[in-house]
Amino acid sequence: MTLTLNLSPELERDLLREANRHGVSLEVLALQLLTDSISLKQKQTEAVNLLQSWIDDEDDEEQQETGKYLLRVLDEDRLSDRKLFPPELKGISW
Structure with a gap:
């Protein structure tokens, strides 16, 4: 063309x-x-x-498990010991 x-x-x-x-x-x-x-x-x-x-997708349980896994992996894969998603700040900053 x-x-x-x-x-x-x-x-x-x-x-x-x-x-x-x-x-x-x-x-x-x-x-x-x-x-x-x-x-x-x-x-x-x-x-x-x-x-x-x-x-x-209506599988809430799977979504929650995936979300928890993602948060854990992001916190583990860091050069710093400081967590990105500290449990005490859940609902406040994330």
């Missing part, structure tokens, strides 16, 4: 500069930018759908 775009002089200048910086043609850079943009949008949609499926 051939696509013709009318670019502003500023955008054309910026795209040419980027293409030269990467050592590719303007067409190759434009195609890569379009591909990356569509791929990113698809990945974002997949992530949102996954998060929504977790929200919609």
Whole structure:
């Protein structure tokens, strides 16, 4: 498919500069930018759908277990002995 775009002089200048910086043609850079943009949008949609499926999941017990596990792992995987989620601050700061 051939696509013709009318670019502003500023955008054309910026795209040419980027293409030269990467050592590719303007067409190759434009195609890569379009591909990356569509791929990113698809990945974002997949992530949102996954998060929504977790929200919609009605297994409260599993969610609570997963939450406790996540808090424990985050506290254990630190260079400092200071906990990110101290039990005495539950409901206050987290």
